[in-house]
Amino acid sequence: MSKKKVIVAGATGAVGRTMVRVLEERDFPIAELRLLSSSRSAGTTLNFRGEDVRVEELDAGSFDGFDIALFSMPKQVSRKFAPLSARAGCVVVDNSNAWRMDPDVPLVVPEVNPDDVKKHNGIIANPNCSTIQMVVALKPLHDAAKLRRVVVATYQAVSGVSLAAMDELKRESREALDGKTPHVDIFPYPIAFNCIPQIPQSDAFLENGYTTEEMKMHNETRKIMGDDRVRVTATTVRVPVVIGHSEAVNAEFERKITADEARELLREFPGVTVVDDPADQRYPTPLDCVDKDDVFVGRIREDLSCENALNLWVVSDNLRKGAATNAVQIAQLLL
Numbered sequence: 146m147s148k149k150k151v152i153v154a155g156a157t158g159a160v161g162r163t164m165v166r167v168l169e170e171r172d173f174p175i176a177e178l179r180l181l182s183s184s185r186s187a188g189t190t191l192n193f194r195g196e197d198v199r200v201e202e203l204d205a206g207s208f209d210g211f212d213i214a215l216f217s218m219p220k221q222v223s224r225k226f227a228p229l230s231a232r233a234g235c236v237v238v239d240n241s242n243a244w245r246m247d248p249d250v251p252l253v254v255p256e257v258n259p260d261d262v263k264k265h266n267g268i269i270a271n272p273n274c275s276t277i278q279m280v281v282a283l284k285p286l287h288d289a290a291k292l293r294r295v296v297v298a299t300y301q302a303v304s305g306v307s308l309a310a311m312d313e314l315k316r317e318s319r320e321a322l323d324g325k326t327p328h329v330d331i332f333p334y335p336i337a338f339n340c341i342p343q344i345p346q347s348d349a350f351l352e353n354g355y356t357t358e359e360m361k362m363h364n365e366t367r368k369i370m371g372d373d374r375v376r377v378t379a380t381t382v383r384v385p386v387v388i389g390h391s392e393a394v395n396a397e398f399e400r401k402i403t404a405d406e407a408r409e410l411l412r413e414f415p416g417v418t419v420v421d422d423p424a425d426q427r428y429p430t431p432l433d434c435v436d437k438d439d440v441f442v443g444r445i446r447e448d449l450s451c452e453n454a455l456n457l458w459v460v461s462d463n464l465r466k467g468a469a470t471n472a473v474q475i476a477q478l479l480l
Contacts, residue, residue, distance in 0.1 A: 148176035155217035156180035163469035208233040231267025245270040255474040256416040262478045274467030276365040281440040285414040290398035294376040300384045300391040344381040389431025390463040397454040429460040
């Protein structure tokens with residue numbers, strides 16, 4: 146397999162750093178790695194395969210001669226630079242929401258719709274972290290019984306915001322335990338020992354009462370599944386967890402699917418680990434999934450209120466499968 150010249154743009158953020166680590170762990174065939182960031186972080190170094198790689202400032206000429214660029218930057222930056230990369234012949238896998246619902250840009254989860262990669266015109270979108278883990282868990286069930294409707298509540302870690310948000314949770318927790326009133330910088334309310342039903346915290350609620358994160362789960366699920374008839378409604382909540390998103394998923398199908406059948410389908414599906422033994426109090430938690438690439442599923446049970454529905458508890462490392470690993474997997478498909 147020929148080696149590629151690869152870029153990680155936004156390399157110093159939580160997701161960018163994880164992208165670099167996943168490229169190394171998966172032994173991606175790299176001839177040259179270029180790390181890019183804003184001027185604020187340029188000049189720092191990250192270790193890759195035992196060597197320090199200097200982070201360069203992102204500019205219009207950064208992509209010349211490179212093959213694949215993994216972007217983890219704000220959507221306005223991606224809007225500006227992703228087309229420049231594509232025109233330079235460097236295929237972009239973008240982790241922002243800048244391109245996800247563009248009809249000319251494939252939105253890909255490799256376990257679910259790998260063939261959509263072939264439709265790219267130089268840009269491929271990486272879905273929202275909470276959407277990725279949900280569709281991986283639902284895909285084998287959808288193939289078997291045809292998904293009709295999803296009701297999901299998410300419990301999302303602060304690492305989905307930034308490294309600074311992770312630091313804020315730790316600082317606020319120390320302040321609260323010391324009997325002080327936590328000082329809030331990033332979130333609208335204290336996140337330590339609290340739950341905030343607004344993601345992202347920087348956006349106003351939409352006219353329909355939903356957040357943009359909730360609408361992402363609605364729109365992206367339908368695009369990834371390739372079925373606009375699937376109905377999705379979400380409530381997304383930020384919780385005081387450092388890494389690992391959790392989701393309570395209620396899924397309704399066209400035919401009845403038993404809990405035992407669902408467990409068997411999920412056990413056989415790539416990228417899923419079933420942890421479901423209530424008698425032994427075994428079910429996945431965010432701590433179980435840190436630094437792992439699978440989507441973990443447990444608490445699988447039939448819905449007592451709806452004949453053709455199941456309840457699932459779905460957990461995944463949002464920095465890895467929810468972002469960096471999924472992007473690297475897309476890059477692997479490009480090979």
